[in-house]
Amino acid sequence: MRVLLIEDDAVLGEAVRDYVAGLGHAVDWMQTLDDGRTATDTVAYDLILLDLRLPDGSGISLLTDLRRAGAITPVIILTAHDQISDRIEGLNSGADDYLVKPFNLGELNARMLAVARRYAGTALPLVEAGPLTIQLADRRVLREGEPVDLSSREWAVLARLAARPDAIVSKGQIEEALYAFGSEIESNTVEVYVSRLRKKLGKGCVETLRGIGYRLGR
Numbered sequence: 001m002r003v004l005l006i007e008d009d010a011v012l013g014e015a016v017r018d019y020v021a022g023l024g025h026a027v028d029w030m031q032t033l034d035d036g037r038t039a040t041d042t043v044a045y046d047l048i049l050l051d052l053r054l055p056d057g058s059g060i061s062l063l064t065d066l067r068r069a070g071a072i073t074p075v076i077i078l079t080a081h082d083q084i085s086d087r088i089e090g091l092n093s094g095a096d097d098y099l100v101k102p103f104n105l106g107e108l109n110a111r112m113l114a115v116a117r118r119y120a121g122t123a124l125p126l127v128e129a130g131p132l133t134i135q136l137a138d139r140r141v142l143r144e145g146e147p148v149d150l151s152s153r154e155w156a157v158l159a160r161l162a163a164r165p166d167a168i169v170s171k172g173q174i175e176e177a178l179y180a181f182g183s184e185i186e187s188n189t190v191e192v193y194v195s196r197l198r199k200k201l202g203k204g205c206v207e208t209l210r211g212i213g214y215r216l217g218r
Contacts, residue, residue: 001046001116001159002176005029006036006062007078008054012101016049016078019105020112024139024152026179033057040066043176045073047112052079052090060093067094074115078103113138127162129216130204134162141201148200153178157193161206161216170213190214 003020007013008031017029028043030036033054040048040062048066052059063075077090082100090098096115099108116136127134133142139155141148150158160177161169174190186192194206194214204217 001025001156002043003027003047003049004036004039004043004045005049006033006039006054006059007031007049007051009051012078015105016108019108020049023109024155026156026177031055033059033062036062037065040071040073047115048073048075049108050075050077050095052077052081052086060089063090063093063095074118076108076111076115127165127216129162129165130202130218132201132205132217134158136162143201150197150200154193154196154200157190158197158201158205161214165216168209168213168215174214 003025005013005017005020005027007016007029010031013029013031017027021027028039028045030039031054033056036050036054036059039045050059050063059077059079063077066073066075074096075094076097076099077095078099078101079086079090080101087098096118097111099111127136131144133145135141136159139159141150141155141158156177157174160174171190178189178193194208197205202217207215207217209215
């Protein structure tokens with residue numbers, strides 16, 4: 001997933017960024033509301049982790065604006081304020097979940113998975129593609145019933161394709177899933193990971209449509 005973290009606390013922000021990145025997600029960390037707005041205007045995120053009390057305003061205003069604009073990106077609020085009124089305001093403004101600081105990073109991961117399952121529409125979203133069974137929420141892939149180990153970036157490529165199994169996904173969209181802002185991207189990075197997936201999952205697991213993009217094999 002491409003995750004946006006908006007958190008002004010340097011210690012917590014670094015800890016959350018490193019933890020979520022360690023799970024295999026690309027993470028963009030912004031420390032102000034203004035930078036967070038710029039990020040949401042620039043990138044289509046899969047999840048937003050949003051602090052409420054930011055140096056230049058309330059995270060609620062960003063959340064409200066996103067929902068008014070029709071954005072359905074899942075949002076988990078992270079805040080030190082555990083007043084019932086704060087929770088109600090956040091949830092009524094369109095948040096999907098709420099974590100009160102300090103929180104356990106393992107719980108954050110569980111909340112992220114729960115939100116992903118809800119947005120996929122089932123308790124355990126599955127994508128069937130030829131001999132592959134892809135469990136998006138649990139980050140697992142089976143080939144003819146046998147589990148296959150993938151690196152975090154191999155999984156990121158496969159998950160981006162599986163999220164829209166019948167659609168063509170551009171090279172740029174896959175690069176977005178792989179890298180956060182500021183990361184250097186080699187010109188052949190996507191091709192390298194597609195090649196690795198084919199070696200592990202079979203040559204037909206990813207179709208190349210030259211000059212257009214990639215699609216999950218059928």
